[in-house]
Amino acid sequence: MNKRDFPRIHFYDQDFVDIYDRTWAWISDYWATGSEASGIGGGKFFYYPPENRLDQLEQIFSSFFLVYSNRIYAASNGLDALYSKQESDGAIRDRYDIDTGKAIRDSSNPEGLTLPLFSWAEYNLYHKSANKKRVKEVMPVLQRYYAWIESTFKQPNGLYKVPLSATGMANSPRENAVYYVDFNAAMAVNALYMSALGDILNDKDISFQYKRNYFSLKTRINGMMWNADDGFYHDVDEQEHQVQIKTVGGFWPLLAEIPNEERAEAIIAHLTNPATFGTENPFPSLSADSANYDKRGLGYAGSVLPHFTYMVIKGLEKYNQWELARDCAIRHLYFILDSAHSNGEHKQVLWEAYQPQNEGKAVWPHRPEWPRPQYLAFAGLATVALVIENIVGLSVSLPRKTVDWIIPNLEIMGIENLSLKRNMVTILSNKSGRGWEIHMESEKLYYFTINVLGKKKKTLPIPSGKCSMLIDKI
Numbered sequence: 001m002n003k004r005d006f007p008r009i010h011f012y013d014q015d016f017v018d019i020y021d022r023t024w025a026w027i028s029d030y031w032a033t034g035s036e037a038s039g040i041g042g043g044k045f046f047y048y049p050p051e052n053r054l055d056q057l058e059q060i061f062s063s064f065f066l067v068y069s070n071r072i073y074a075a076s077n078g079l080d081a082l083y084s085k086q087e088s089d090g091a092i093r094d095r096y097d098i099d100t101g102k103a104i105r106d107s108s109n110p111e112g113l114t115l116p117l118f119s120w121a122e123y124n125l126y127h128k129s130a131n132k133k134r135v136k137e138v139m140p141v142l143q144r145y146y147a148w149i150e151s152t153f154k155q156p157n158g159l160y161k162v163p164l165s166a167t168g169m170a171n172s173p174r175e176n177a178v179y180y181v182d183f184n185a186a187m188a189v190n191a192l193y194m195s196a197l198g199d200i201l202n203d204k205d206i207s208f209q210y211k212r213n214y215f216s217l218k219t220r221i222n223g224m225m226w227n228a229d230d231g232f233y234h235d236v237d238e239q240e241h242q243v244q245i246k247t248v249g250g251f252w253p254l255l256a257e258i259p260n261e262e263r264a265e266a267i268i269a270h271l272t273n274p275a276t277f278g279t280e281n282p283f284p285s286l287s288a289d290s291a292n293y294d295k296r297g298l299g300y301a302g303s304v305l306p307h308f309t310y311m312v313i314k315g316l317e318k319y320n321q322w323e324l325a326r327d328c329a330i331r332h333l334y335f336i337l338d339s340a341h342s343n344g345e346h347k348q349v350l351w352e353a354y355q356p357q358n359e360g361k362a363v364w365p366h367r368p369e370w371p372r373p374q375y376l377a378f379a380g381l382a383t384v385a386l387v388i389e390n391i392v393g394l395s396v397s398l399p400r401k402t403v404d405w406i407i408p409n410l411e412i413m414g415i416e417n418l419s420l421k422r423n424m425v426t427i428l429s430n431k432s433g434r435g436w437e438i439h440m441e442s443e444k445l446y447y448f449t450i451n452v453l454g455k456k457k458k459t460l461p462i463p464s465g466k467c468s469m470l471i472d473k474i
Contacts, residue, residue, distance in 0.1 A: 006070055008416040009387060010428055015337050016387060022348065023376065023383040027066075027073060030376060034081060038101030042080030046073070048377060053104060054081055054096040056114050057168055058377035060121045061307045065384035067128040070419040076125055076134070079118065083141045090148030094166075106165065113166040115186040116149055118142055119193035126200060130398035130421060135200050142194060143206075149187065157240065158220040160184050167249060169285060169300040173292035174245055177235035181225050182249025185233070188217045188256035200399075218258050226259075231266025233258075246276060246287035247300075248308045254315025264319045271312065271324065279304075281335040282328040283312050284356040296355060297362025299370065303353035304362070306332070310381040313390060322393075323408045329390040333382055335359060350379035388415065394427070396420065403427065404449040410436050410471070420446065429471075436471040450474065 006024045009017050032047045034040025040054060046062045047054065059078030066075035085101065086092050093103035093112030103112050119142055126135055153160045159179040164172065167182045174180070191214035198206030225233045227242055233250045234242040251267065253259055259267060270276045270287075277283045285300040285308060286293050297303030309332050316325040338359040340348040352371035353362035364370050388394055392413050395404040398421055405427060414428030426441040427448070440448065440462055449459040450471075458474045 005417055006072065007068060007388070007418040009392060009413075010416065011387075011392065011413045012411050016333060016391065019333075019337060019340070019348070019383045020387050023065075023350070023380050024069065026350075026374065027069075027376060027380070031073075032098055034084075034101065035099055038097070038099060039084065040081045040096065040098065040101050041084035042077045042082075043074065045078035045081045046377070047078070047098065048372065048375060050372070052098050054078070054085075054098055055377070056082055056092065056094045057117075057307070060115075060117045061310070061381060062377045063121045064124060064310070065380040067125060068384055068388055068418070070417070075128075079121060079125075079138075083138065086141055086144065089151075090144030090146075091152075092145050092148075108170070109163040109165040111152060111163075113149070113153070113162055115166070115168055115183065116145070116190040117186060118145060119190050119197060123193045123196055126197070127397045127399060132200060132399075135197055139197060139201065139206070142197070146190060146194060146210075155179075157224075158216060159224065159236070160187055169247065169249065171298075172247055172249075172285065172300040173290070174235055174243060174247065176237045177243040177245070178238045179224075179236040179240075180249060181221070181233045181235050182247070182252045184217065184221055184225070185249075185252030185256045185258060188214055188221065188258060189252070191217060192256060218256070221253060221256075221258055222263075225253075226263065231263070231269060233267070245290060245292075246270070248277070248283055248285045248312065251277075251283070251308075251312045251315055254318060255311055257318050261319070268316065268319065268321060268324070271316075271328070279356040280331070281354055281356050282332055283309055288356070295357045297353055297364065297371075299362075299364045299367065302356055302362075303364075303371070304332070304335070304356050305353045305378060306336070306382040307378040310386060313386065322390075322406050326390050326393065326408055329382070329386040333386065333391070336379065336382055349373050350376060350383065352378055394418075401446045402449065403446060404451070406451045410452070414438075420444075434470055437468050438471065439466070439468045441466045 009020050011017055030046050031044045033044050059082055063075045066073050082092050085096055094114035095104040097104055122138055153162050155161050160183055161178055162183050167180050191210045194210035195207050224236055227234050232246050233253050237243055272278045275289050276287045281304045284302045284304055286302050292301050294301045313325045313329055335354055339354055351361040352375035355362055362371050393406045412430045416426045418425045423444040428439045442462055442464055444464050446462055448462045451457045456474050
């Protein structure tokens with residue numbers, strides 16, 4: 001096995017394999033290094049060349065697919081570049097100019113705040129690298145950042161009051177809303193994973209502190225933002241009344257594990273309801289039954305954005321909705337593929353946002369520069385991360401030495417040459433004369449859990465070398 005190669009995907013639809021391979025090829029042109037004058041550290045980091053800036057959401061979300069590059073591309077450098085710009089009060093702004101290192105300020109968001117997801121990204125990096133030393137090094141940075149958000153934006157009612165653009169949905173039609181469900185739930189995600197990182201460090205004080213913060217915020221979101229009639233979480237206005245507009249932001253509570261099973265069922269029902277979020281291309285940024293919904297997308301008035309689709313799918317996993325998660329990942333990727341050729345041109349383009357009911361990029365007449373073309377920071381989540389995690393169905397944890405493979409139906413598919421630190425792993429399923437068979441190759445022992453059709457589940461130690469198993473014998 002070549003250790004300097006990307007993992008190879010096997011899947012019955014060759015178009016999925018091709019777009020996965022092409023994404024890795026395109027990414028090679030998306031790397032920058034901060035100049036000495038900029039004060040940006042962290043080495044070479046992933047960025048979007050036309051804009052020449054260090055963007056917080058780009059770095060966080062791109063880390064979720066860069067971890068699968070077999071360490072050819074650094075997944076953590078962009079995060080480190082942002083950490084190198086942390087100010088004395090703990091602030092890390094949402095965007096920096098790569099040449100000057102100065103924060104790019106916006107009058108609509110003067111503090112440069114965005115969705116606080118560093119701890120989620122770091123938790124994911126830990127499970128793909130098993131680098132406990134890194135967790136210890138970044139924890140003080142994450143604690144200061146968390147404290148800055150608390151001191152600057154937390155209100156006496158326990159919720160966070162932030163500008164609309166801090167939700168990552170700048171023109172979302174949410175009039176009168178002051179306490180946004182997506183930002184508050186993202187802050188709960190932040191606290192949840194800060195506590196988990198504390199557990200990794202065996203630091204009971206850190207774990208307890210953020211667990212307490214998490215449960216406090218969870219209680220407030222459930223108490224003030226849940227609407228039983230709608231089966232959904234809503235934003236709240238200045239008088240703490242709910243604003244009856246359903247946006248994709250209402251699904252962040254799934255990722256934060258906020259709803260109980262009954263509420264989760266009600267929210268998830270919206271994802272299969274074509275009248276709200278179950279559009280052909282899942283999931284629109286605004287509910288299809290909203291008066292402001294526009295099937296062209298119109299910014300955040302209906303566009304489908306890959307990073308929000310990824311967030312919803314990861315939320316579905318928290319509630320064991322594996323089949324729905326996979327189905328939505330496949331549908332979303334088909335829309336990306338169908339929209340990749342513009343005006344009959346041969347070159348494929350991956351867009352920042354798509355239409356929810358027709359193929360093609362989203363349309364925003366007043367902003368012709370949006371969505372951005374070849375915007376891999378978000379699109380790579382669909383063409384790489386969702387392909388591995390949901391379409392092929394692999395979940396990897398290096399610290400636990402585990403690979404879980406959830407197969408909703410038996411198909412010829414798998415992964416070849418996936419690096420688990422210093423262990424190269426291949427897992428492939430195909431049909432032989434003896435029935436469905438899984439072939440595995442590994443350099444070291446690891447534990448393999450296979451879950452077939454939700455009916456057969458078994459964990460086996462996989463020795464080094466080559467081996468195979470028959471599904472019928474599990």
